[in-house]
Amino acid sequence: MNEIKNNTVLSGVQPTGDLHIGNYLGAIKNFVSMQNNYNCFFCIVDLHAITVKQDPQILKKNTLEVAATYIASGIDPKKSIVFNQSSISAHAELAWIFNCVTRMGWLNRMTQFKDKAGKDKENASSGLFIYPNLMAADILIYKATHVPVGDDQKQHLELTRDIAQKFNRDFNCESFFPIPEPIIDKDISRIMSLKNGDQKMSKSDPSEYSRINLLDESDEIIKKIKKAKTADIVMPEKLQDVTKLSEINNLLNIYSGFSEIDKQKLITKYKGQNFSVFKSDLSDILVEQIKPITTEIKKLMQDKGYLQEILQDGRNRANEVAQKTINDVYDIVGLFRNET
Ligand code: AQP
Numbered sequence: 047m048n049e050i051k052n053n054t055v056l057s058g059v060q061p062t063g064d065l066h067i068g069n070y071l072g073a074i075k076n077f078v079s080m081q082n083n084y085n086c087f088f089c090i091v092d093l094h095a096i097t098v099k100q101d102p103q104i105l106k107k108n109t110l111e112v113a114a115t116y117i118a119s120g121i122d123p124k125k126s127i128v129f130n131q132s133s134i135s136a137h138a139e140l141a142w143i144f145n146c147v148t149r150m151g152w153l154n155r156m157t158q159f160k161d162k163a164g165k166d167k168e169n170a171s172s173g174l175f176i177y178p179n180l181m182a183a184d185i186l187i188y189k190a191t192h193v194p195v196g197d198d199q200k201q202h203l204e205l206t207r208d209i210a211q212k213f214n215r216d217f218n219c220e221s222f223f224p225i226p227e228p229i230i231d232k233d234i235s236r237i238m239s240l241k242n243g244d245q246k247m248s249k250s251d252p253s254e255y256s257r258i259n260l261l262d263e264s265d266e267i268i269k270k271i272k273k274a275k276t277a278d279i280v281m282p283e284k285l286q287d288v289t290k291l292s293e294i295n296n297l298l299n300i301y302s303g304f305s306e307i308d309k310q311k312l313i314t315k316y317k318g319q320n321f322s323v324f325k326s327d328l329s330d331i332l333v334e335q336i337k338p339i340t341t342e343i344k345k346l347m348q349d350k351g352y353l354q355e356i357l358q359d360g361r362n363r364a365n366e367v368a369q370k371t372i373n374d375v376y377d378i379v380g381l382f383r384n385e386t
Pocket residue numbers: 058059060061062068069070071072073194195196197198199234235236237238246247248249250251
């Protein structure tokens with residue numbers, strides 16, 4: 047990656063359950079590689095998590111587990127700022143301002159709300175509907191210029207850009223908020239379910255066999271890959287033939303994402319063979335790469351005090367930046383902020 051100075055990255059993960067290889071390849075792996083080139087803020091977005099029902103004790107455990115996963119995956123908490131969203135009140139304060147900037151029509155177009163609320167829209171929380179405004183606040187409170195996300199978040203990021211532009215225009219403060227750019231890796235931006243190549247791999251999928259979690263034991267990984275859906279054919283010879291086969295394409299994306307071997311090279315290696323050797327090699331790669339992360343997460347989870355110290359330190363550093371922005375925003379909008 048080219049050296050980019052004075053640019054700020056913000057991204058986050060919801061503490062809504064065990065993280066899977068989709069979260070890893072689509073988000074966390076990229077976070078690690080950005081640390082040397084950007085000012086990085088990596089957040090655990092617990093306020094987003096409560097847009098759907100959470101058990102309070104499990105939410106706390108999951109929050110520490112995301113922190114542990116960040117560190118175990120290679121995020122250095124001295125270099126990057128690691129914190130949980132709810133510890134900085136300016137996120138929610140700016141989100142309220144954005145609730146008054148965003149148009150209903152913009153939110154009505156968000157496909158993730160439609161997917162997550164499903165058929166029971168009337169019963170979804172209003173938080174789930176205005177979630178993208180909070181996401182915009184998460185990004186813009188740090189004036190982030192770049193946001194590494196999976197493809198599923200692209201629409202929300204476009205909304206963030208619209209909000210930043212409208213705020214700057216409405217309040218006559220050109221360039222106050224930067225217009226952030228998404229960083230999305232084309233092939234691994236949407237890792238699909240192992241059971242259905244047309245559905246995103248997701249923490250909330252009821253089937254454990256749809257995903258590989260970063261806390262899975264080696265034998266579970268092997269079993270899940272063995273059971274992963276393929277087709278009753280051999281590996282095709284050409285990339286364009288593979289892209290039509292969603293489950294096979296997905297397994298190739300996972301293989302390529304972890305091994306960093308080009309997809310065409312993998313196709314050439316396995317062409318004409320049935321999928322047993324391919325699956326066995328893929329399991330080997332996954333076990334080799336995931337095992338050290340799993341071991342480290344488990345070790346870190348034994349020392350919750352240490353994880354809380356990391357979050358507290360991150361909170362202090364992030365809050366300095368957030369307070370400056372929210373003070374400026376209150377002034378721009380015409381609100382008095384009485385400091386005690
Ligand atoms: N399947 C995926 N492929 C690639 N990237 C993914 N991400 C999530 N799933 C995939 C990326 O991971 C980051 C954190 O996601 P999140 O935890 O905040 O929420 P999510 O996108 O809603 O993830 P899940 O697993 O589907 O969670 P639930 O089931 O709780 O809704 C984001 O950058 C996301 O793009």
